Amino acid sequence: MNKLYGNVQGLKPSLKKKLGNLYRRRVPANRLYTAELARTLAQLSAEVGRPVSLLLARNGQMRAVAVGDAAALPVPEHAYLESRLSGYRIVHTHLGGGGLSAPDLSTLFLHRYDSIVALDVEEGRPTRAHLAHLVPPEAEEEDWRIYPARPWDAYLQWDYGAALAALEEELARQADLRELEDGSGERVILVGIDEGQGPEAELRLEELAELARTAGGVVVHRELVYRRTLDPRYAVGRGKLDELTSVAYHENAGTLIFGVDLTPAQAGAIEQATQLKVLDRTQLILDIFARHARTPQAEAQVELAQLRYLLPRLVGKGKQLSRLGGGIGTRGPGETKLEVDRRRIGERIHRLTREIERIAKQRREARKSRKRNRVPVVAIVGYTNAGKTTLLRALTRKGDAGENKLFATLRPLTRRGYLPGYGEVLFTDTVGFIRDMPPALVTAFRATLEELYEADLVLHVVDATADGALEHHRVVEERLGEMGLEAPRLVVVNKIDRADPFDRMRLEEQLGGVAVSALEGRGLEELASRIVRVLIGSGLPAQPWAQYDVRPMG
Numbered sequence: 001m002n003k004l005y006g007n008v009q010g011l012k013p014s015l016k017k018k019l020g021n022l023y024r025r026r027v028p029a030n031r032l033y034t035a036e037l038a039r040t041l042a043q044l045s046a047e048v049g050r051p052v053s054l055l056l057a058r059n060g061q062m063r064a065v066a067v068g069d070a071a072a073l074p075v076p077e078h079a080y081l082e083s084r085l086s087g088y089r090i091v092h093t094h095l096g097g098g099g100l101s102a103p104d105l106s107t108l109f110l111h112r113y114d115s116i117v118a119l120d121v122e123e124g125r126p127t128r129a130h131l132a133h134l135v136p137p138e139a140e141e142e143d144w145r146i147y148p149a150r151p152w153d154a155y156l157q158w159d160y161g162a163a164l165a166a167l168e169e170e171l172a173r174q175a176d177l178r179e180l181e182d183g184s185g186e187r188v189i190l191v192g193i194d195e196g197q198g199p200e201a202e203l204r205l206e207e208l209a210e211l212a213r214t215a216g217g218v219v220v221h222r223e224l225v226y227r228r229t230l231d232p233r234y235a236v237g238r239g240k241l242d243e244l245t246s247v248a249y250h251e252n253a254g255t256l257i258f259g260v261d262l263t264p265a266q267a268g269a270i271e272q273a274t275q276l277k278v279l280d281r282t283q284l285i286l287d288i289f290a291r292h293a294r295t296p297q298a299e300a301q302v303e304l305a306q307l308r309y310l311l312p313r314l315v316g317k318g319k320q321l322s323r324l325g326g327g328i329g330t331r332g333p334g335e336t337k338l339e340v341d342r343r344r345i346g347e348r349i350h351r352l353t354r355e356i357e358r359i360a361k362q363r364r365e366a367r368k369s370r371k372r373n374r375v376p377v378v379a380i381v382g383y384t385n386a387g388k389t390t391l392l393r394a395l396t397r398k399g400d401a402g403e404n405k406l407f408a409t410l411r412p413l414t415r416r417g418y419l420p421g422y423g424e425v426l427f428t429d430t431v432g433f434i435r436d437m438p439p440a441l442v443t444a445f446r447a448t449l450e451e452l453y454e455a456d457l458v459l460h461v462v463d464a465t466a467d468g469a470l471e472h473h474r475v476v477e478e479r480l481g482e483m484g485l486e487a488p489r490l491v492v493v494n495k496i497d498r499a500d501p502f503d504r505m506r507l508e509e510q511l512g513g514v515a516v517s518a519l520e521g522r523g524l525e526e527l528a529s530r531i532v533r534v535l536i537g538s539g540l541p542a543q544p545w546a547q548y549d550v551r552p553m554g
Contacts, residue, residue: 086112120152185217189248202436260280304349381459459489
């Protein structure tokens with residue numbers, strides 16, 4: 001016998017068998033229910049003395065039978081991923097009458113059911129039918145439309161299939177209008193969690209918004225949730241999750257992005273409860289890296305990081321592992337790699353690790369060659385989007401302009417430059433840092449970060465326009481300290497052309513840096529002079545012919 005849900009305690013085996021036989025019933029796809037089903041349901045409900053609820057798929061097949069109200073039914077997987085509704089409807093009984101209850105309507109809304117029907121039962125017979133379905137978010141009514149109570153047989157000849165198709169068409173039309181207004185990006189809702197960080201939680205949520213924008217998302221709502229500890233199942237609690245589901249419906253958003261890392265169980269439970277795509281911060285960063293990886297080395301490093309992150313999440317992740325198509329969180333190694341068994345993924349990780357080791361060896365040989373030639377190396381580091389690539393272009397007078405995006409540079413980029421009065425110098429741009437950098441990325445990009453160990457000077461670029469610039473400086477310095485980097489460092493306060501003068505002065509005073517505008521070329525001569533002094537002070541004298549080099553900086 002198929003499984004019965006809800007409160008089945010105390011029921012006789014004969015009643016359980018009758019209830020189980022409901023799984024054999026089927027309703028035509030263009031009908032809401034049949035007369036036979038309605039009569040049988042009312043009779044069984046009277047015998048049981050409790051409401052009975054049915055979950056039907058869009059093709060009319062019975063998917064679940066429960067003793068109790070609509071909430072007793074299991075929440076199904078989304079049947080039609082391309083539709084705005086779940087692809088399921090509920091037909092259940094009310095012994096006391098009174099129409100659709102608040103829990104009925106809440107269940108309808110939260111799980112995007114196609115419709116919900118309540119049949120009043122008197123003396124074992126159906127009497128009246130109460131029908132409701134969702135309406136487009138722009139409608140003037142509530143989130144649902146409740147039809148007036150009608151005789152139970154009034155809906156027997158109603159073309160339910162045509163009505164459902166019209167509703168889907170209207171929902172899709174409203175969604176298309178939203179997309180035209182906001183562009184082609186995927187509409188996302190951001191969920192930050194403040195576990196006592198105070199003002200820093202707001203900065204983290206702002207950074208999450210920038211990450212989402214870089215990944216191609218359109219942020220339609222931000223929610224900062226205050227919790228002392230994360231809910232072990234839903235992270236933010238079921239009540240808050242229901243609120244976010246409502247916001248997603250009204251904003252036509254299809255993705256929830258959390259600012260913390262979720263466990264596989266949490267991600268699965270949240271997706272099941274909301275029927276939305278669910279990403280955490282690490283997944284978002286991995287997607288950005290995958291978008292910006294343009295060389296074989298960067299692609300290998302990103303794929304390795306993604307597979308290491310996903311390997312422990314292969315169990316229990318549900319449909320996220322088989323979701324196809326583009327969009328936030330779906331770039332990178334590809335769904336086919338995620339559907340193979342652990343052994344094959346482990347083999348792929350092993351091959352990628354060897355490939356990255358090979359790349360690291362090649363880079364070490366190149367660095368040895370530079371060292372034999374005694375060409376000083378100046379590494380440029382900093383928080384992501386601090387302007388490192390733009391500064392590299394300004395110092396070397398070659399290359400493309402930097403992008404106003406996070407993690408635009410994923411591979412070490414070395415260019416030859418000249419410092420007046422000193423001579424030839426190699427400038428190396430590196431991947432940007434970020435707070436709480438996913439460990440998988442730090443490991444995968446070891447070959448990139450190894451460039452720093454051969455640097456004779458490290459330029460630490462700080463964005464003077466960023467909220468929390470001092471915090472960004474601290475994050476980078478902590479990471480460099482963890483790496484055991486001993487090269488002298490020089491702080492460069494960048495983007496002074498757009499910074500508030502007070503913020504600029506405060507940063508210069510507290511960090512002791514050189515203020516520049518890499519975009520406009522301001523302050524570059526002072527920076528070059530400081531670089532020369534540090535290199536000479538480190539025992540790297542100027543090249544003899546440099547005194548004849550009169551080319552200006554900037």
